[in-house]
Amino acid sequence: MNLYQFCYGIVHWLVGLVNNIWYWLGDFLPWYFGDLFTAIGNFAASEGHLWFMTLLVESVVVVVIALINVLNFLWIFRKLSGRILDFYGPYYVGYRIGGWLQNLADGMKLFIKEIIVPTKADRLGFLLAPVIFVGSSLTILAVIPFSVDFGISTSESGEYVSAGALFALAAFSIAPFAILLAGWSSNNKYTLIGGMRSAAQMMSYEIPLILCAASVFLLAGSFNFVEIVDAQSGIWFFIPLFIGFVVFLICLMAEVEIIPFDLPEAEAELVEGWTTEYGGMRFGLFYMTTAVRSYAGGALATALFLGGWHGPSFLPDEIWFLIKAYIVFTVFMWLTWSVPRIRIDQMLVFGWRRLLPLAVLNLLIAAALKSGGWF
Template structure:
């Protein structure tokens, strides 16, 4: 049973239950109400409404599962940074489970804080920027399937969103708009510089990222997550395209903006970068979205290069996928706390003069492998 059938069952049962009561209510009332009641009930039981609600329920379940993993990621972030910098990390809140509840406590603290809007800020942009940033990041999560049975599909055949992997990359590319909007609308020179840096960095590191993804699409012959993972049944793509894998990881770190590439919020130069003027839960949303994008990056690297949900069938497929994504995230954290931040004048040079030729070389290797008939 896949996720669509499960959700369809639940929605069908709910609609039947509600409609039963609804029609009875219509029988009691006078006829002109009764017609209206039957009309609404028929609409609720129609195919269009049932499948719409099923897809809604599916995406809610997928995003909730992903957000639980994001909580784990924040915990891993704090624990690993603690261990590498030689302190314990959080352990007091939720003592028995290694301080796992610390993130929930921080979330409650941020919810209780006042939201302060600067007087001269542009109200509309200041309000919209966090919404666009979080929304576009949740959009990435919704198309990433954890296994052949756990993903967003529109019918029971188990076919997922067409061109899902490309869609995830497209949703990745909306973020610099939100960041630049946040930086501009705060009306502060540091936030504006941070937004400018972020736009330059994200736009230029996106090109090698998409070129590396393109070589995977070339070898797999599809944009679909299921087909890409099926194509890695014999050999995982990071073996023939090791250069591409490394370039992909570096570009993902730059897209997510964690430490070796956190120039837009370099706290030594620009107070807190483009998040300077944000406080309370709006800052909390930005902070959480960084973790969401790290999870999405780890999941993309897993699906495109590390064989997705494939592994010995001792463990369920979904758990295999998550284990690989967690390992990728741990490597990110390892790099974060052991590599110094690059300077602003080296940023574009690294992107355009080092990573882009390597990505093109990787595409060439992929083309040779494809024409040589190995894939």
Template sequence: MNLFEFCYGILHWLVDLVNNLWYWLGDFLPWYFGDFFTAVGDFAASDGHLTFMTILLESVVIIVVALINVLNFLWIFRKLSGRILDFYGPYYVGYRIGGWLQNLADGMKLFIKEIIVPTKADRLGFLLAPVIFVASSLVILSVIPLSVNFGLSTNESGEYVSAGALFALAAFSIAPFAILLAGWSSNNKYTLIGGMRSAAQMMSYEIPLILCAASVFLLAGSFNFVDIVDAQHDVWFLIPLFIGFVVFLICLIAEVEIIPFDLPEAEAELVEGWTTEYGGMRFGLFYMTTAVRSYAGGALATAFFLGGWQGPSFIPDEIWFLIKAYIVYTVFMWLTWSVPRVRIDQMLGLGWKRLLPLAMLNLLIAAALKSGGWF
């Protein structure tokens, strides 16, 4: 049973339950009301309506599962930083589960804080920026399947959105707009510079990222996650496209803005970069969204290069996928805590002079492999 059938079944059962009550209620009314009631009930039970609601329910289920993983990611972020930097990390909140509840406690604390909009800020932009940032990041998660059976599909056969990978990459690159909006509307010099840096950084690292993904699409011959993973049945794309994998990972680090490339929020010179003026849950959302984007990045790297959910069958497919995504994230964290931050000109130089030619070379390799008939 795949996720579509599961959600469809639940909705069907629910609609039947409600419709029994609904039709029974309609029997007591005059005929013109009764017909209306019947029409509404029939519409609710119709296949089109149920399919539409199923797709919505599916994406909610997928995003909730992903967010639970994001909580794990935040916990790993703190616990692993403790292990690397020689302190304990979260410990007392959720004592028996290694301080896992610390993030929930922090979230609760941020919820009860006041939302302050600076007087001279552009109010609309200031309030809209976090919404765009969070929404564009969450929508990535909905199209990433954890296995053949656990993904967003539009019919019982379990066929996924045909351009899911393309959609994920497109949603990934909306963020600079939100960051620039946040930086500009805050009316603060630190946020302005942070926003500008972020825009420059994300735009220059977007191109090698997409080029590496393009090499994967070329080998797999599809934009669909299932096809991409199936194409890695014999050999993971990690091996033929090793250069691409490394470039992809570096670009992902730049895209999710963690330490070697966290210039937009470089706390030593720009206080908190483009999030300086945000407080309370709006800051919390930015913080959480960084982890969401890390998760999405890890998942994309897993699906594109690490064979997705493929692995020995004694572990379920979904768990294989998550294990690989967690490993990618752990590598990110390992890097984050052990290297300093680069400078903006050095970073752009790296992006345009090193990663772009390497990504081109990688695309060339992929094209050669494809035309040579190996894939």
């Protein structure tokens, strides 16, 4: 049973339950109301409506699981950084589960803070930027399945969005727009520079990222996550495309904006970069969304290069997928805490002069492998 069937079952059962009551209510009413009730009930029981509701429930399930993962990620982020930096990290809040509740406590604290919009800020842009940022980042999660059976599919047979990987990459690259909007509308020099840096950074690292992904699409012959992962059942793509894997990870770090590529929010130079003027839960959303994007990045790297949910069968596929995504994230964190921040011009030089040729080389390797008939 896949997720679609499961959710369809739930929706079907719920609609049946509600409709029973509905029709029963309709019996007590005059005929013209009763007919309306019957029409509504019939619409609710129709196949199109059930399909739509199933998709909604699927999204909710996937996003909730993703957000729990995000909490885990934040917890790992704080705990691991603590251990690497030689302190405990979250400790007291949720003492028995290793301080896991600290993020919830911080979130509650951010919720009760006042939301301030600077007087001279562009109000619409200022308020819209977090929405775009969070929305686009959560959209990525919608198309990444945890396993063959666990993801947002549109039919009973378990077909996923046919160009899912492309959609994920597209959603990934909406963020610079939101960041630029946030930086510009805050009416602050730091945020402006941060936004500009972010735009330059994301645009220049988008290209190697997509080229590396393209090499994977070339080998797998599909944009569909399931088919990409199925193509890796023999050999995971990071072995033939090792250069591409490394470049992909570096570009992901730049996209996710963590040290050494956290120039847009370089706190020593630009106070807090483009999030300087945001306070309260808006800042909390930005903070959370960074983890969402880390998770999405880890999931993308897992699906495209690390064989997705393939793994020894003593664990379920979904767990394997998560373990791999967590390992990618952990390596990110390890690298993050080991190196200082890079400078913007060096970063652009690195992106255009090193990563882009490497990505093209990787694409050529992929083309050679494909045309050689190995894949």
